[in-house]
Amino acid sequence: WQLFGWKSRTLPPVVFHWIPFLGSAISYGTDPIRFLLRCREKYGDVFTFILFGRRMTVALGPKGNNFVTGGKVTQVSAEEAYAHLTTPVFGEGVVFDVPNEILMEQKKFVKCGLTIDHLRSYVGMIVDEVTNFLDTDPAFKHYQIGDMNSWGSFHVMKRLAEITILTAARTLQGKEVRGNMDKTFAQVYNDLDGGFTPMNLFFPNIPSAANRKRDRAQKTMSDFYVNIIRKRAEGKEHERDMISALMEQQYKSGKGLGEREVAHLMITLLMAGQHTSSSTAAWAFLRIAANPDVLDALYREQVENFGTGREGEFEPLTYESLRNLPVLDAVIRETLRMHPPIHSIIRKVTSDLPVPLTLAAPSGEEGLTYVVPKGHFVMSSPAATQMDPRTWKDSSVFDPNRWLDSKGVAAQALKTYADEHGEKVDYGFGAVSKGTESPYQPFGAGRHRCIGEQFAYLQIGTILATFVRKLDLRLETNFPENNYHTMITLPKDPCNISYRRRN
Numbered sequence: 007w008q009l010f011g012w013k014s015r016t017l018p019p020v021v022f023h024w025i026p027f028l029g030s031a032i033s034y035g036t037d038p039i040r041f042l043l044r045c046r047e048k049y050g051d052v053f054t055f056i057l058f059g060r061r062m063t064v065a066l067g068p069k070g071n072n073f074v075t076g077g078k079v080t081q082v083s084a085e086e087a088y089a090h091l092t093t094p095v096f097g098e099g100v101v102f103d104v105p106n107e108i109l110m111e112q113k114k115f116v117k118c119g120l121t122i123d124h125l126r127s128y129v130g131m132i133v134d135e136v137t138n139f140l141d142t143d144p145a146f147k148h149y150q151i152g153d154m155n156s157w158g159s160f161h162v163m164k165r166l167a168e169i170t171i172l173t174a175a176r177t178l179q180g181k182e183v184r185g186n187m188d189k190t191f192a193q194v195y196n197d198l199d200g201g202f203t204p205m206n207l208f209f210p211n212i213p214s215a216a217n218r219k220r221d222r223a224q225k226t227m228s229d230f231y232v233n234i235i236r237k238r239a240e241g242k243e244h245e246r247d248m249i250s251a252l253m254e255q256q257y258k259s260g261k262g263l264g265e266r267e268v269a270h271l272m273i274t275l276l277m278a279g280q281h282t283s284s285s286t287a288a289w290a291f292l293r294i295a296a297n298p299d300v301l302d303a304l305y306r307e308q309v310e311n312f313g314t315g316r317e318g319e320f321e322p323l324t325y326e327s328l329r330n331l332p333v334l335d336a337v338i339r340e341t342l343r344m345h346p347p348i349h350s351i352i353r354k355v356t357s358d359l360p361v362p363l364t365l366a367a368p369s370g371e372e373g374l375t376y377v378v379p380k381g382h383f384v385m386s387s388p389a390a391t392q393m394d395p396r397t398w399k400d401s402s403v404f405d406p407n408r409w410l411d412s413k414g415v416a417a418q419a420l421k422t423y424a425d426e427h428g429e430k431v432d433y434g435f436g437a438v439s440k441g442t443e444s445p446y447q448p449f450g451a452g453r454h455r456c457i458g459e460q461f462a463y464l465q466i467g468t469i470l471a472t473f474v475r476k477l478d479l480r481l482e483t484n485f486p487e488n489n490y491h492t493m494i495t496l497p498k499d500p501c502n503i504s505y506r507r508r509n
C-alpha cells in the first residue's frame with residue numbers, strides 16, 4: 007500500500023526511522039514532547055511511529071485527546087496496554103486485571119473513601135505532617151535554628167517524595183500504615199516501585215533481579231494490608247477511612263470486595279498517587295522558587311486570607327478556605343500544564359479504528375481518512391498538547407495568571423476554549439474540564455480519568471501553603487531539565503532549592 011502511494015487513504019503516515027524494531031524509541035524516549043511536536047510539523051496531528059516493534063499512532067490536540075481518551079471500550083483497551091506493567095505491582099483482581107465494567111465499579115468504591123468529609127478531615131493531618139517534617143528533618147536545620155538570615159538548601163525531589171508518602175499514609179492509607187512507615191515499609195515500597203519502570207512497560211516478564219524483588223515485595227505488601235483488614239474485621243473500633251470504606255462496598259452482583267481486592271486497591275492508590283503527586287509538588291516548588299513574584303503572590307494570598315495573629319501565627323487552613331485561594335489554584339494548574347507527570351496515554355486497538363475526518367484532515371483535504379488497525383496502539387499526549395503554541399499563548403512560559411481573569415478567579419484559557427466548544431467547566435479548587443475533547447488533560451479523561459484529582463490538589467495545595475507560610479525559597483541553579491527515563495516525568499539533578507525561615 008505504501009509503495010503504491012495509497013497510504014494516506016488507509017494507514018496514517020509513518021515517522022521515518024532507520025532501525026526497524028527500535029524505530030523512533032531513542033528520540034521519543036529522550037524527549038517525547040520535542041519529538042511529538044516536531045513530527046506534528048511534518049505529518050499533522052495524526053501519525054504513526056515505531057516503538058520497540060509496536061506501532062503507535064499518535065493523535066494530538068483536543069480532537070486527538072478525544073480520539074484516545076474518549077475511545078469506545080469495544081475499540082480501544084487500556085488493560086491490554088498496561089496490565090502487564092500494573093498487575094505485578096498492584097496485585098490481582100483489581101484495575102487492569104479485571105474487565106472494564108468491574109474497574110468502573112471499583113473506581114466508584116474508591117470514591118466512597120474520598121468524600122468531602124474525608125477530604126475535610128485530611129487538611130489538618132497534612133499540615134501536621136509537613137510541620138513536623140520541617141521541625142525535625144535534618145535538611146531543614148536552617149529553619150529549625152530560627153535565624154532568618156541563615157540560608158539552607160534541600161533536594162526538592164527527595165524531600166517532596168518523603169513528605170508525599172508521609173501525608174498520604176497519614177490520610178488515605180490509614181493509621182496502621184502511618185504507624186508502620188519505618189525502614190521495612192520503605193524498603194518494601196522501594197522494591198515494589200522498582201517494578202514500575204518503562205522497561206517493564208515495553209519488555210514485560212523479563213526475568214531480572216528487580217522483577218524478583220518486585221514480586222516478593224508485592225506479596226509482603228499485600229499480606230501487610232490483609233493483616234490490617236483482618237484485625238479491623240475482628241475489632242470493635244472502626245476508623246472512618248479508605249480501608250473501612252472499601253471493606254463496606256459491594257458489587258452490583260451483591261458480592262462484597264474480598265480482602266485481597268481491598269489490599270490491592272490500597273496498593274494501587276499508594277503507587278498511583280505517590281510519584282504523580284510528589285513530582286507535581288516538586289515541579290511547583292521549582293517554579294515558585296524560580297519566580298519570586300509568584301512566590302510573593304502566594305505568600306500575600308496567605309496573609310490576606312489567614313492574617314498573622316498576635317503571635318505571628320496564621321489561622322489554620324481548612325478544606326473550605328483552600329477552595330478560595332485562586333493564586334494557589336492557578337500555580338498548581340499551571341504546573342500541571344507544563345509538567346503533567348504522565349506525558350503519554352496509551353491504548354491498544356482491539357478492532358479497526360477509523361480516524362474521524364475532522365482529526366485526520368482538519369483543513370478538509372477531500373477523502374483523506376485513516377484507519378488504525380486492530381493490534382496497533384493509539385497514544386495521546388497531555389504534555390505535548392498542553393505545550394502546543396497553537397492553543398497556548400507563550401506556551402513555554404510559566405504564567406499562573408493565564409488561569410485568572412481580571413477579578414482573579416476564573417480559569418481563563420480553559421474557559422475561552424470551553425465557551426467556544428460548548429463545554430461545561432467547574433472552576434472550584436481542583437476541578438477541571440471533564441470533557442474528553444479538552445486541550446488540558448493532566449488527569450486524563452473519559453472512562454479512565456484519574457480518581458485522585460481532588461485528593462492530589464488538596465495534598466499538594468496544603469503542602470505548598472504550609473511551606474510558603476514558613477519559608478522563603480530561591481532557585482540558585484538553572485531550571486532543571488526533564489528526566490523522561492522514568493514512568494513519571496521528574497526533574498533532573500541538580501534540583502536543590504535554597505530556603506530561609508520567614509520572619
Ligand code: HEM
Nearest residue numbers: 275278279282283286348351448449450454456457458462
Ligand atoms: C489515572 C494523572 C494522582 C489514582 C490517571 C490518569 C492520569 C492521572 C493522566 C489516566 C491514565 C490513562 O488514561 O491511561 C494523575 C496526576 C496526579 C494523580 C497528574 C497528581 C497530580 C492520583 C492519586 C491517586 C490516583 C493521588 C489515588 C489516590 C489513579 C487511578 C487511575 C489514575 C487509580 C486509573 C484509573 C483508570 O484507569 O480508570 N491519573 N493522577 N491518581 N489515577 Fe491519577
